[in-house]
Amino acid sequence: MLTATESFIKKYLKSNPPILKPGDTVRIHQIVKEGSKERTQIFEGVVISCRGGIGPSATYKVRKISFGIGVERTFPVHSPRIIKIERIKKSDVRRSKLYFMRGLTGKSARLKNDRSDYAVWEEKGAEEKIEKIEQQIAADAQTKNEQEDDVKIEDNVPTSDEEKAAIAAGSTPQNSDLEESPAEVSHNEAINDNQS
16 A cells, blocks of 8 residues: 555656666757746756666756856656657766766867767657647747737828828828937038038
C-alpha cells in the first residue's frame, strides 16, 4: 500500500525518463507561460552534471555560452513543463561533474571525441501541445496585425472639414503644425537675400 506522498509522487513521475550523461549536448524544449499565453522555449547546451538518478528529485544541469556569457540552467527530469529532450551529441568524459568548464572559453571549452548520437525523448501528447501552442501564437499574431491595421486606418481619417474638402479637391491639406515659425521665415529670407 502506497502512502499519500508516494502516490502523489508516482502520479507525476514520467514513465520513461530520459537518461542523459555528463558531456551530452542536448536541446530541451520547455513550455513557458507568460500571462495567459504559452510558448515553447528551447535551451541547447552541454550537460555538466546529473543528480538523483531517475528518482523524483532527479535534475540535469545544462550549460551554454550565450553572447560570450556562460548560462547554466537546472532542469528537473520529471517536470511537466519539459515536453521534449533531444540529444544531439555525446562526448567521452572521465568525470561525473564537468564544473571545470566554467573557467574555459573558446577552443579549450570543447569536449574531446564528440560524435553524433541523435536520440529524442518526448512526453506523451507533446506534438499536440506544441501544435496547439503554435496555433495560439499564430492567432495572436493575426489579431495583433488586424489591430495595427485598424489603428492605421483610424490615423488616416481626415478630422476637420477643411481636410476633407482638400482631399476631395485633390490637394494636400494645410497642417498648422507644419507652418514655418516667424524665426524660420526671417532666417529663410536672410538666406535668399544673401544668394541674390
